[in-house]
Amino acid sequence: MKINYRKIYSLIWGLIGIMVLNACKIEGDNLHLEKIAQPDFEVVDLSKGKVRLINTTNSPSIAQWTVVSTGQKVTGDTVDLNLIFAGQYDVELNIVAQGGMASVIKPVTVNENDPEACADTRALGFIAGCDVKTWKLNPEAGTLKVGPGADNGDWWASGLGDVEGRSCEFNDEFSFAFNAEGTYNYDNKGDFFADGYLGNKTSGCEPAANLSGAQKLWDSGQFSFSVTEGTGVKKLGQLRLVGKGAHIGVKKAHNGGETAEGPVNDFVLYDILEMKKNVDGKGYDILKVGVDIGGGAWWTFTLRSS
Incomplete structure (x- = not known):
């Protein structure tokens, strides 16, 4: 039987979204969903091929990041990435918040190579x-x-x-x-x-x-x-x-x-x-x-x- 991982992935994120909704639900008679959050992030250059990504979405959210060109995925509000080579990379931020799921893609610039990347210990x-x-x-x-x-x-x-x-x-x-x-x-x-x-x-x-x-x-x-x-x-x-x-x-x-x-x-x-x-x-x-x-x-x- 062939497993459809894309559907499983979507289901997991959907369940996470429900959990976030329940956790953030407003108490009282006037219950409603918030507007979909506007995902955004800041980039800090750590030098030598490394950058720090900070989720600055305008409401509490769960953040997952994808480097589009390499497929690298990480999760967390603040993450450090080693992109190794100087250049520009497209990074996608996917968030789940009370209002639902949303994403944004922004360019991230790496200013210098990681000088240790070609060591055989890496x-x-x-x-x-x-x-x-x-x-x-x-x-x-x-x-x-x-x-x-x-x-x-x-x-x-x-x-x-x-x-x-x-x-x-x-x-x-x-x-x-x-x-x-x-x-x-x-x-x-x-x-x-x-x-x-x-x-x-x-x-x-x-x-x-x-x-x-x-x-x-x-x-x-x-x-x-x-x-x-x-x-x-x-x-x-x-x-x-x-x-x-x-x-x-x-x-x-x-x-x-x-x-x-x-x-x-x-x-x-x-x-x-x-x-x-x-x-x-x-x-x-x-x-x-x-x-x-x-x-x-x-x-x-x-x-x-x-």
């Missing part, structure tokens, strides 16, 4: 380095797996033999550039593992030319990405790949389901599950990411820096 720096960092699927057992939860392979996990059997998948390169645009390049090296649903739907490798129709969007290409810190199930951060067809690992896996015919959404959001530097002193890093496909099920993919 999620963005670990993934993209200070220039460009390229990853491949880790050539070991358990690199691809699916199960009831993040980093769980109870339902299926790739074996060591799949490194050779899926060689056209293990040769894919995922490159992330440390820049304000968040440039993400996917290179399938001219082939792909059909996995019974891609191209001619064989159980082996096929040339990239066999991708057609909507599946062609899963071919090599340039997309964009963003990284947020302190979010996700492990609180290590989240990686958002933006652009229809952008993906890591199994192509059909997306937020809320699996679709074999072609990409569904304009982005895929992966939770960062593990970041290991210089594994066993061998000079490469390990990055593990997972995508929630709904109903408690997750795909997990392990990458090795190259």
Whole structure:
């Protein structure tokens, strides 16, 4: 069963609105709803890529913020954001008050870069380095797996033999550039593992030319990405790949389901599950990411820096 998270999200916010209405209800005979609040906010530049957002809505309200370009969401009347790169960002404030729900979008200016953002102790720096960092699927057992939860392979996990059997998948390169645009390049090296649903739907490798129709969007290409810190199930951060067809690992896996015919959404959001530097002193890093496909099920993919 496919879960409609948009409807659930709307329902939750609707319930919050009812709670606020009840909490703010005027006692007495003259009961009425107040006018819808006019959402507004102030911005304080904290320097080095950081800003503070302050909800200044003209009545008591519950505030949720969204950075439009990255999808980052936070809640609270006063929040601090690390936007990393100098530039202008559109920020949306959604509020729930006695009169109902309302929103406003305003530009937020960041005057200077965060000078520490490319450090490998930070999620963005670990993934993209200070220039460009390229990853491949880790050539070991358990690199691809699916199960009831993040980093769980109870339902299926790739074996060591799949490194050779899926060689056209293990040769894919995922490159992330440390820049304000968040440039993400996917290179399938001219082939792909059909996995019974891609191209001619064989159980082996096929040339990239066999991708057609909507599946062609899963071919090599340039997309964009963003990284947020302190979010996700492990609180290590989240990686958002933006652009229809952008993906890591199994192509059909997306937020809320699996679709074999072609990409569904304009982005895929992966939770960062593990970041290991210089594994066993061998000079490469390990990055593990997972995508929630709904109903408690997750795909997990392990990458090795190259």
